[in-house]
Amino acid sequence: MAYKAVIGLEFHCEMKSHTKVFSGAINGFSKKPNQLVSPLDMGFPGTLPVLNKECVKKAIEMAMILNCKIPEYMEFDRKNYFYPDLPKGYQLTQFFNPVGTNGKVTIEINGEEKEVLIHDIHLEEDSASLDHLYDTSNIDYNRSGVPLLELVTEPCLNSADEAIEFLEHIKRIYEYTDISECDTKKGQIRADVNVSIMDEGSKELGTKVEVKNVNSFDSIRKTINYEIERQSKLKESGHYDEVVQETRRWDDDSGTTIHMRSKADAIDYKYFTEPNIPRYKITKELLDEIKKNIPMLAHERKEKYINEYNLSLYDASVLVKNKDVSDYFEECVKLGSDPKSACNWITTKVLAEVNKNEDTSIKDIFITPTMLAELIKLIDDKKITNNQGKEVFSKMLEEEITPLEIVKKYGMEVIEDTNLINSLVEEVLNENPKAIEDYKNGRTNMLDYLVGQVMKKSRGKANPVEAKEKLLEKIK
C-alpha cells in the first residue's frame, strides 16, 4: 500500500560576501585551517558583533524574491547552547523576527506548476567546523561567522522529486542573484529534512522525523526516499508506533538514516534578542533600492529567450539551467551573434565539451563567448562554411587559438572572388556534359554532384551556396 509523504525542508546556504556576517574577517574558502579569523569568530572576551550590511541587503533581496513579508526592523537573537564548534556559546540568528515570513514560490514539476509555501527565511552565522581524528578533535574557525541564509518551507512537498526540483529552483535563484555559489564541494549547502507519511486522503498528519545536516542534493533525495520507505514498511507491518518524533542523520556509507536524539532530549535554546546590535530600520528607500537591483532570474530569462529570440522551450530551459551557461549565451548575443545560432552552438558543441568532465564549468573551457561569437560571424558572413565551422571549433580546443587564427593558419577562407567562382563553374560545366544532360532529364541530385566538383576544384574554399546558384543560372 502506498502512503502520501509530507516533506518540509530547512535549507541552509552559505552566502557570498566580502567579510563575515558579524566580523571583519574575510568570508572565503581556505583549505588551511584558521586563516580567516577575527577575535569575534573565536569568541574572545570583549569582542562585539558588527552587522554586515551587504549580507542584510542580500537577505532582504532573497526574502523579496520569495514573496515574503519583510519586517520593519532587522533584529538578531541569540540561540544559546554549549558545543565546541560554537565559540561564543550562542549562535546569532533571527528567531523572533526573521527577515522574511509567509512567502511562496512556484516551481514546475513535470510540466505542472506547484506552489511551495515558505514559512520563513532568516540570516544567521555558521559555526566553526570540527575535524575528528583518532583520539583528538581539531577546531577550524574559518567557517565561524560565515553568513548563512536558512530557508524553512511549510510541510508541503510530497516527493523527493518535488523536494529536489524546489531546491534546484532555489539554488538557481541564489546563483542568478549572486547571493550564494551553492557549492556542495565547499560545504556551502546543508539541509534538515522533515519527513512523515499519512494515508492517502487522510487529513491527519503522521509522525514527523527530522534528518539533520544532509549536505548534497543527491543525499537529500536518498534520505527522503529512504525515510518514506522505512516509515511505510513499519506502517504496513503494523509497527507505526516505532516511528517516533526524533532527530536522525543520513549515513552515506550505509545509505540509511541513523537515530541521533529523541524529542525528549530536545534542547531549550533560551532565545533572546542580541543587545549588542541595535535594531536596524528597514526603510522604504532601502527596499526600493534592493528591488531595483534584483537581476533577471532564470524563469524570466527563459521567457525572454522564447518570446524575443524565438528559441524552443526545450532550448531555453537548457540555457537557463545554469547561470554561467545563460550568461555565456547572453554574452554571445550581446557580441552580435544570432540568438538561434548561438543557442545551437552552445547546446550542442559547447555543452558537450563542458560535460566531458564532471568538474568542468563553461567558464573553464578555452572557448570564450568572444571566440564563439567570432566563429558564428565567420559563418554568417559566409567566410567559411558550416562544416568548416565545426572543424574550426575542434581546432580551437586542440590548439587553443582563436577562430581567425585557425582560418588563417589552415587557409580556410572562402573564395569571395566572383570571377574565380564563375570560371570554376565554367570549367566544371565544360568537363561534365553528361551530368548536365542527366540533370535536365530529371536526375536533380546531379546538381549536388556538380557543386561538389566546384568545391573540389576550389579546395573547399568556394561558398557552396553561391556555387549552386551560379550552376543553376548556367544550366537553365
Added chain:
Amino acid sequence: MLEKGIKELHDELKSKKITSDELVKESIKACHDIQEKTNSFVTIIDDATGTEVTDELLSGIPYGIKDIFSTKDILSTGSSNTLNNYVPFFDATCVANLKKHGAVGVAKTVLDELGMGGTGTTGHTGIVHNPWDLERQTAGSSAGSAASVAAGVYPYALGSDTGDSVRKPAGYCGIVGYKPTYGMISRYGMFQFASSLDTVGVLSRSVEDAAIAVDGMKGLDKHDMTTWDSSNIHLYESLNKDVKGKKLFYIKEICDIENYKNPSEELKEHLNNFKDTIKKCESIGISVEGVSIDRNLLNALYPTYMVIYGAEASSNMANLTGISFGPRGEGSTPDEMIKDHRTKGFSPLIKRRFVIGSFVLQRENQEKFFLNAKRVRRLIVNKMNSLFENYDGMLCPVGTGPAKYLDDSKNNHDKDTVVLEEILQIGNFGGYPSITIPNGFINNLPVGVNITGKVKDDVNVLNIAYALEDVMDYKNQIAREVK
C-alpha cells in the same frame, strides 16, 4: 606629586619639573606600597615607561585599568579563575584611545569576578580593602580602581558600570565616579557582563579629571555598533560652573527619612547630609524638588535588574569554556572539559546568577520573567524620561551610608533600604549619564551623592557636579590610612 590632578600634572610635565618616566616610576612604586594593605591590583605593570609629553592633557600621565579591559600583551583576568592565564592580543578600544593620547597604564585593578557583585570581595586574587578603613568594603565591582585612586597612586582609573559598579565604589571611597551615556565610550574589549547595561566609566578625584579622561576615551567605534558620534561634545572645555536656574529632583520615597520605619543612625545622618547637599545646590542657584514615584515601580527595580543581568550574563559568559583561551579543563570529551573549567573557574555567586539567568530565559519562564522584566525596564525608563522633560537631573544619595564592613555580620540589614541601595541601577536601565561625587563624612568615612541626567546630556550633568563639588570641601581628597 601623584596626588595632583591631571591638569596640574600636565603643567608639571610641560615645565619639566618632572619627566613622564619619573612620574610613571613613582606611580608604580605607590601601587606596590598600597598593594599589601588594599589588595587593589591583579597586575602592576612594572615595565611601564613614560611617554612623550605633548599638548594632550593625558600624555605622560599614569592611570589604572580595571582588569575587565583587554590590554595587549598584559594579563587580563576579569578577576576570574576562568581567565587567570589570559593575555589578550588586542587592546580594548578605550585603552587604545588613551594610549593614542599618550596615557600610560601602570596597573590592572581587582574587581568583583567579571564585574558581577558589589562588594569587592569576589575577585580571584582576594578581597579589596577600603583605604579609608581597611576593615571596610570598597563596594564594587570597580573595587581596585576606586581604592587605588582614593589612595592617590594615580589621578584616575578605568571602571565599568553595569548597575552602579563605578558610582557606588566612588561613594564608599570618597572620590568621583562617572558613568557616561551608554554608547559614548566603546565597550569593545571590555569583557561583557550584561551588554544592554554595561558602560565604560572612570574613577577620579575631581569632576575635571573625569571629564578629561572620558574626552580621551569616547567616540564612535566601528567595533561597537552601540557607540554614537560625540565629536561635538567636549566635556572638559564645557565645564563652567554656570548652573543658575538648573532644576534637579529627588525621589521622596527613598530620600525622606519619614519613609523608613526603623532607620539606623547612619541612614539618618546620611539623609541629613543629603539635605545639606540640597541646600548647597540651592546656594548656587540650582532648585531641588522632591517628586513621588509609584512604590511598585521602585520595588520592581532590583528584581528587574537581577533578571536582565542574569539572563545576559549567562549568555555573555558562555564563551568561557577553556577551549581556545583560559585554563583548559580536564576530561575526555569536550563537554567534560567545559564542565570542569566552569565548575572550577567560577565562584559560587556567579554560578547562582547563571542559574537565575538560565531559569528566566527558559521557554516556559521567558514570558513571565525575562520579557516582563524588559517591560518593567521600559516603564521605569519612560517615567524617568518624563521627569527629565522638566528637570536637568536626579539628585540621589549613594547607598545608605558609608562603606560597609567586610565582616557582613557587623552590617545593618534593613529590607526597607533595598531600593535606596540599588537606585543607581536606573542609570543603566536608561543608559543615562550619571556621576557620583563625595559630599561629606559619617564616622570619619566618606559618603557620596549622585547626579543622573538625560541621555547625551553629559555636559549638563558634569557641569552641575562641577559646580556642586566646588562649594563642598571634598575635591581631590586622599585616603591617608594606607600612606
